Amino acid sequence: MARSLRGMTATALAKSAAVTPEWLSKVERNRTTPSDELVGRLAKSLDFPEEFFYRDPAPLPSSEAFHFRASSKLAQKDESAARSLASLASELSEWMDRTYELPTPGIPEIQELADADVDAGPDIAAGALRNFWGLGTAPVSNMVGLLESKGARVFSVSGNYQAIDAFSFRHGRSSIVFLNPSKSAERLRFDLAHELGHLVLHGGSLYEEDSKLRERQANDFASAFLMPRAGILGSLRGNITLADLTRLRDTWKVSAMATTVRLHQLNLISDWHYRQMCQELAKRGFRRSEPGSTLISESSSLWAQILNDLREDGLGFPYLANLIGVRASDIRALLVGLVPLAINGGATQPTRGAGKLHVVSSS
Structure with missing residues (x-):
């Protein structure tokens, strides 16, 4: 766990601590126990307090309760680091529960939503959750605040873990969400809604057969949750132009690209119009950033x-x-x-x- 958090290979650690890779492998597989002196060398090499290695094993989220966004660019070490970060967050979450009177956990799974079919699609599920929480059809002003008010704990994945995107899992009754803060404020809100979709729709299956389908469902949930059909229809005036996209972006606090996708999903723009808008937005730099946006990233x-x-x-x-x-x-x-x-x-x-x-x- 310490190695994964420091991004250090077993070979590099063995060399730094002046032990053999074979011996270190035995330690990590619980086949042998290092002396206190060797623990000190390992701790120094990893820049961890020695006390960390004498703690009870930290619980890691099970694969059935861990939503990790797989990517072809993602290495096994990144997933290991994410699980290790999740373990630290779980311990902090438990301390928070012991120390403070916190909001009652209130992020339901699809089966718990009133009047929601078990097999409901993302759009229906998003609407059911909005109704369940009494949000109406207006823009959500603060996604971090909303999720925290429903008992979620939000953390960052940063520094050496830039390859890791957002991920989430349930820990006991609480939900824990990690965000990569390097993104624009609009994309961070969408990531939160995406992870909310996983928590509601998927019950925590990391190794579900069709992971691409699961990701599309979470994206569709996020679009519908952040931009409900009735709300979008009420904010349109005449033919939709590029100027309308930035206006809608600022109203609903989502990226211009995500706005365009949602308009296409709702059949408010044609396939041709959609392609033209996406191409023009890409030319203007909207794939990587949000030119002209004044939205500030939400805080906890x-x-x-x-x-x-x-x-x-x-x-x-x-x-x-x-x-x-x-x-x-x-x-x-x-x-x-x-x-x-x-x-x-x-x-x-x-x-x-x-x-x-x-x-x-x-x-």
Whole structure:
């Protein structure tokens, strides 16, 4: 787990710690136990506190509860790193539950949605969830806030893990979502809705036979959830032009490309019109960014409150790091783009009472 988080091969670690690759393999397969002195060398090579290696094995999400976006460019090491990050997030999530009064988990699976058929398609499921949450047909003003108000925990995957896209899983009753903060604000919102689609539709199957179908379904769910049919129809005026695309983008807070796809899905533009718009948007740089957008990436109200609570007690990232036996930099990396990271504080661990956090989100 430490190796995967540091992006280090077994060969490189063995060389750094002055052991043989064969011996290290036995350690990782629980065939032999290293001495305290060797644990110290491994910890130094991996830049982990020695205490990390004496902790009980951290639980990893099961394959049945882990939505990981597969990619031809994605190496096995990236999936291992994602699972290791998920384990750290799970431990922090458990600490949050023990320490604070948090919103009741409320992200249902499709079978739980009122009046929703078990085999309902993504569009129907998205509408059913909007009704279930009382969102109507207006734009969702803050996706991070909405999901946190339903008991989800949001984290970042950043730094050495740029190849990893968003992923999600259920941990106990809570849902945990990871985002890659290198994207535009519009695309981050779509990623959140995409992962919400996985959590609602798929019940957590990583190795389901048709992963491409699962990804299309999550994309279709995200489109329908962020841009409901009735809402889109109500915001149109006459023939749809490129100027309309940026107006709709700014209204619904999704990318111009995603807006175009949704208009095509709803048969509001022809196949020819759709191709022409996509080509023109690509020429203007809309495939990689959102020219002219003023949308700011959404932040985490939940983590902002927790960090403020720690700050009031003179604590910070070192305290959270000590809880799970990692470095403060590992905690910072989990929150990149979600909160301001200029929080300081010692690593002392006083007894803490159970606080109360109330995440308020306007939908």
